[in-house]
Amino acid sequence: MPFTYDYPHPAVAADIAVFTLRRGALNVLLIERGEPPHKGAWALPGGFLQPDEELDDCARRELLEETGVDAELLLHFGNFSAPDRDPRERVISVAYLALLPSDELRLEASTDAAQARWFPVDDLPPLAFDHDEILGRALGALSSQARRISPLFALLPGRFTLSQLQGAYEAVIGEDAEKRNFRKMVSALECVRETDDFAHGAHRPARLYEPAAAWINPGRDTGRTSATPPSGARS
Amino acid sequence: MPFTYDYPHPAVAADIAVFTLRRGALNVLLIERGEPPHKGAWALPGGFLQPDEELDDCARRELLEETGVDAELLLHFGNFSAPDRDPRERVISVAYLALLPSDELRLEASTDAAQARWFPVDDLPPLAFDHDEILGRALGALSSQARRISPLFALLPGRFTLSQLQGAYEAVIGEDAEKRNFRKMVSALECVRETDDFAHGAHRPARLYEPAAAWINPGRDTGRTSATPPSGARS
DNA sequence: TTACTTAGTGTAGTCAACACACGAACATGC
DNA sequence: GCATGTTCGTGTGTTGACTACACTAAGTAA
Structure with missing residues (x-):
C-alpha cells in the first residue's frame, strides 16, 4: 500500500436489500426517491458511511433510520463501483441484504424518501441507479444462504x-x-x-x-481456519 | 440515499492475497513495507482506488504493478472498515484473492516495498495492519472456491x-x-x-x-436468476 | 356427528460419495 | 537387455444421502 495518496476519495455508501415475507411471497423494501437524481424512481434504502463507523454498522444504522427496524441478519454480498453509477459524485456502494419478520411492517419514509413500500420480487418497478443489478445479486446471495435454513x-x-x-x-x-x-x-x-x-x-x-442456540448469527464457513487439522497434506 | 453528504470521504484501497503453489505447498505473496507505518513489517500487496477505476480493475492493476503478473482469478471476498485500521487516515480495504501459476515467480518489489517474498501459509510472519485477519478470511474463501475445481x-x-x-x-x-x-x-x-x-x-x-472452454472466469452461482423456473411456488 | 383441512410420520429406490487393489507404462541402474 | 522401482490409470462393492411417495392423527367448523 503506497504511503502517499494524492487522488480524491470516493464517497462510500451502504445499500440494503431488505426482504420479508408477505402473504407467503418474498418482498423487498423500496423507497421512492424524493430528490434528484432519479426523483420519483424506486430505489433500495441506503446511505453514506460516517467517519467513525464500520460498514456493517452503517448498513444497520441506515436500515434502522430509514425503516425503523433492527435487522437480525445483515449480510454483505458485494461492492458496486462503476465510476458513473451516481451522477452527483463517485459513490462506492457496499451492498447488504437484510431479513425481517413479516409482522414488523412499520414503514416510516425518511426525509429524502417520498414513500417506502414493499414489492414482491416477482413484480418490481424500474429501479434508480444500478439498483436492479444490486437487487439481482442480492436475490442470488439470499437463495444460497437460505439453503442453510x-x-x-x-x-x-x-x-x-x-x-x-x-x-x-x-x-x-x-x-x-x-x-x-x-x-x-x-x-x-x-x-x-x-x-x-x-x-x-x-x-x-x-x-x-x-x-436452536448458536444458530443466531452463524459465521461464514471459514474452511481451513475452523476445520479439523489436515490429515497429512502438510509436510 | 441522502442527496447531501457532509462527511469526509474515506480512502478506498484494494488489498490482494496472492496465492501460488511452491513445491506443492500453498504460498502467499507478501511485501516488506519500506515506509511507516509498520515499516519493516510484512503486508499484503495493495493500493488505492483511482478516480475512474472500478474496484476489480484497481485490484488487478495494483497486482500487476506490484508483482508484474496478471492474475487469472481475482475474487472479492470481503471489506475491512475498522475506523482505526490504518493510522494515517481512514482506509476502507476491499479485499481480493488471486491465484498465480507456480512458474510465474518474477517478483519485483515496487518503490514503497523493501522486498516481496513468498511465504508458506503455514509459516507466516506477523503482518501489518489487520492483514492477518484479511489473510485468514482469504484462506477460508479460497478453500470454498477450490471445491469447484x-x-x-x-x-x-x-x-x-x-x-x-x-x-x-x-x-x-x-x-x-x-x-x-x-x-x-x-x-x-x-x-x-x-x-x-x-x-x-x-x-x-x-x-x-x-x-474445458467456458470454465475460465466462472460466474458466481446466482440462484434464482440462473436457475430453472420455479415449479409452482409463485402465484 | 360428520366433513374437512392441515399436521405429522416411514419406506423403498436411486444416485453420489467413499474405500479399496491391481495391471500398465516408462525410466533408471545394474 | 533385464530387473526394479515409481507413478499412471482404471473398476467394483459398500455405504450413506437424497428423492419420491401415501396414509393416519388431530383439531375446527358446520
Missing part, C-alpha cells in the same frame, strides 16, 4: 411451525419442497428445537419450534 | 496432469484426496478436456489435460 429464522417470528419454515424456504429458493424431505433436512441440521406449545388455527394444531 | 486452473500451467490438479486441490483444501474419487469428481464436473500429449518424468508419463 438458519438464516430464514430472521424472516419468521421467534417461534414458528415447520410449515411456516418450509413456506419461507420455498419463497426464498423459488421452488417447492417435499414436506417429509424438508423436515428430514431440518432435523439433520439440528438448527431448531421443539417447544411444548402449539399454533392453533382452523385445523389440527402444529407444534411450535424455535431456533 | 475450476478456480485451481489458475494455479497450474496451461496444461497439467490430473496428479498436478489433485496436488493443487489438496494444497488449497488442506486435506488429502483419494485418487480415483478425485478423478471421478473431475470427470463428473466436465471442466477439463484431455489432450493427446503426455508429461514425461522419471516414470510412467501422465496424460496432459487442459481447462
